[in-house]
Amino acid sequence: MGRGPTPLTVVIAAYNATATLPACLASLRPAVAAGVEVVVVDDGSTDDTAEVVRSWDSPLVTVLSQPNGGPSVARNAGLEAASGTFVTFLDSDDEVTPGWHEFLLGALDDERVDLATCGMKVLLEGGPTRERRPFPMGPVYDDMVALFLPGAYAVRRSLVLDVGGFDVRVRYGEHHELAMRLADRLTPERTRRSTELLVVKHHDRSQARVSAYASARLDSMGYVLERHAARMARDPELSADYHSIAGFAAYTLGERRLATRHTLAALRLQPRKPKMWGRVLRLARMSLPGRA
Incomplete structure (x- = not known):
């Protein structure tokens, strides 16, 4: 400069x-x-x-x-x-x-x-x-x-x-x-x-912003989990949070199979954490007919 x-x-x-x-x-x-x-x-x-x-x-x-x-x-x-x-x-x-x-x-x-x-x-x-x-x-x-x-x-x-x-x-x-x-x-x-x-x-945590950034969340969480797999393996709780964020983003985008895969991965990593069970139940309710 x-x-x-x-x-x-x-x-x-x-x-x-x-x-x-x-x-x-x-x-x-x-x-x-x-x-x-x-x-x-x-x-x-x-x-x-x-x-x-x-x-x-x-x-x-x-x-x-x-x-x-x-x-x-x-x-x-x-x-x-x-x-x-x-x-x-x-x-x-x-x-x-x-x-x-x-x-x-x-x-x-x-x-x-x-x-x-x-x-x-x-x-x-x-x-x-x-x-x-x-x-x-x-x-x-x-x-x-x-x-x-x-x-x-x-x-x-x-x-x-x-x-x-x-x-x-x-x-x-x-x-x-x-x-x-x-x-x-x-x-x-x-x-x-x-x-x-x-x-x-x-x-700004408005629903419009959450929806607009859903693709970025899904792509980024998946990419980081893959690129930094060795590091992420050190902390199952953080890995579960990344999968959970990706799961919710996938659901927002209508990718229900991907949403289920990420959410279940989060649950496997933290099976005794009530927050994870709450997210599974939330995803299940959202997936019911008429809740799309």
């Missing part, structure tokens, strides 16, 4: 984001003032997303425009263009608090650190507010304690490049799949954590 390295680059994948991107960028203003780079990748938008970014009078805030390829393709483009030693990824409807960049820059100033992670407040549309903090992610992730959600982690850019960036086959749970490939390169000694809720995520 024609500049020397900056400590941190924020990559934002944006598609038709004129309604939310201004608030996202406004929340980053203190970070930009502190020297943080922001790269917005306009992923084939048909609105004025790119113009929103160009209205910023700062060489640290730039936009890349490309044909629509999906969030992972856009994030990888931003990753390649970034000049930061560390990189983090935000969605265009996320916002950060003033303390966010202070924590990250303070943590990442230590040359012994490869990962910094913090908490997040999730605002559910029409529902309660949830709090997410770094947690023990389990054996699939080499027992890493972190929160791999947009904006809640910043990682050394060279490590993300080493593992190939985001897998474009994964369209749901992309950050967790990336964490699986990063896990053996990240150690507790080289991680800094904060339990403060420094990121705000707006989450």
Whole structure:
């Protein structure tokens, strides 16, 4: 980008984001003032997303425009263009608090650190507010304690490049799949954590969105279960959750045989877990005549 390295680059994948991107960028203003780079990748938008970014009078805030390829393709483009030693990824409807960049820059100033992670407040549309903090992610992730959600982690850019960036086959749970490939390169000694809720995520859980993402859920869960079979075998509970998500997505798409296969796989992995039996009964009720 024609500049020397900056400590941190924020990559934002944006598609038709004129309604939310201004608030996202406004929340980053203190970070930009502190020297943080922001790269917005306009992923084939048909609105004025790119113009929103160009209205910023700062060489640290730039936009890349490309044909629509999906969030992972856009994030990888931003990753390649970034000049930061560390990189983090935000969605265009996320916002950060003033303390966010202070924590990250303070943590990442230590040359012994490869990962910094913090908490997040999730605002559910029409529902309660949830709090997410770094947690023990389990054996699939080499027992890493972190929160791999947009904006809640910043990682050394060279490590993300080493593992190939985001897998474009994964369209749901992309950050967790990336964490699986990063896990053996990240150690507790080289991680800094904060339990403060420094990121705000707006989450649309409407039925329309659930239905729209059903194909992404089904394809992504099946792909991850296959690609990371050895890792997933370490944690039957997580594997059962992946099968359960795939099963519900398959039912939403009308793929009842596939839905049954995934749901039964989840049950075999966690036969004594009441939640799994509840999902089986729910799927059975949904499959009754007149419930399609």
